[in-house]
Amino acid sequence: MSFFDDLSARIDDADSVVSVGLDADPDRIPEFLDDHDLPRWAFNRRIIDATHEHAACYKPNAAFYEDADGWRALRETVAYAHGKGVPVLLDAKRGDIGNTARQYAQVLDEVDAITVNPYMGGDSLQPFLAEADAGVFVLCRTSNPGGADLQDLELDSGEPLYERVAALADTWNEHGNVGLVVGATAPEELEEIRETVPDIPFLVPGVGAQGGDAEAAVEHGLAAREGASVDVGLVNSSRGIIFAGEEVGRNTVSGASGGRAPDEDAYFAAAGDAAARLKKRLNQYR
Numbered sequence: 001m002s003f004f005d006d007l008s009a010r011i012d013d014a015d016s017v018v019s020v021g022l023d024a025d026p027d028r029i030p031e032f033l034d035d036h037d038l039p040r041w042a043f044n045r046r047i048i049d050a051t052h053e054h055a056a057c058y059k060p061n062a063a064f065y066e067d068a069d070g071w072r073a074l075r076e077t078v079a080y081a082h083g084k085g086v087p088v089l090l091d092a093k094r095g096d097i098g099n100t101a102r103q104y105a106q107v108l109d110e111v112d113a114i115t116v117n118p119y120m121g122g123d124s125l126q127p128f129l130a131e132a133d134a135g136v137f138v139l140c141r142t143s144n145p146g147g148a149d150l151q152d153l154e155l156d157s158g159e160p161l162y163e164r165v166a167a168l169a170d171t172w173n174e175h176g177n178v179g180l181v182v183g184a185t186a187p188e189e190l191e192e193i194r195e196t197v198p199d200i201p202f203l204v205p206g207v208g209a210q211g212g213d214a215e216a217a218v219e220h221g222l223a224a225r226e227g228a229s230v231d232v233g234l235v236n237s238s239r240g241i242i243f244a245g246e247e248v249g250r251n252t253v254s255g256a257s258g259g260r261a262p263d264e265d266a267y268f269a270a271a272g273d274a275a276a277r278l279k280k281r282l283n284q285y286r
């Protein structure tokens, strides 16, 4: 089954378009997991336990796993998410000459979808696009402040570069496996890009810690898909969900000498609550 078919079934089952970003920053993994062989895996396992009923997908960002233990932690995490019936989108923002891209694309044997960077052009993405069953999310208008530096540049035709990327992505969508990444911090661009590509699902990051527009994310991020009973797309929050338990820690601070460890169950329950809250908020607009 193709990624977007799987995803639409998952969105329907979980009644959710929430992508839970597994950005397992080693500096923010709670100390009570320090003794674990692979703290990032121990952390993700508990996060998945707490959030899976609200997750349309998990999106680990490769940046947080690029070391020997990290790759092991990531592999365990992917298997565990799959065991809960939740697809995994690896946020790796790949893009390189064909020979290299072919190697990068092999990761699609393990994960269900990936983010890619279109800066090197269509041939650099071909090995990913050729994997008809995998989802390939092309960066289009990113959520960071510098996203405008290049992506908003006006071409001779008068259109901004991000519009050209969206139109190109449409031509790359031979297998119906292409998505676009458009940040929730750019609601006007979200609307504009949706008009250019009515049928392509978006991954919309930037709600939560980056303060993006959740209503615009849902209104423009989701696309109708033939044969699917729900509109398809993803709205991601990473730190706002997985580190929600830090607030529990702050609330249990005792005395001037520092904090005592937050109750472990309460720490992860906070992540579950944050995912449930985001799901509810987004569902208001679906």
Ligand SMILES: O=C(O)c1cc(=O)[nH]c(=O)n1[C@@H]1O[C@H](COP(=O)(O)O)[C@@H](O)[C@H]1O
Pocket (backbone or CB within 6 Å): 021, 023, 061, 091, 093, 115, 141, 142, 143, 144, 181, 182, 183, 205, 206, 207, 208, 209, 210, 236, 237, 238, 239, 240
């Ligand atoms: O491709 C992405 O997922 C992405 C694109 C973008 O424009 N902005 C963006 O924040 N992201 C990723 O989405 C996640 C956002 O994390 P939070 O800001 O903690 O919710 C990070 O993993 C970012 O790398």
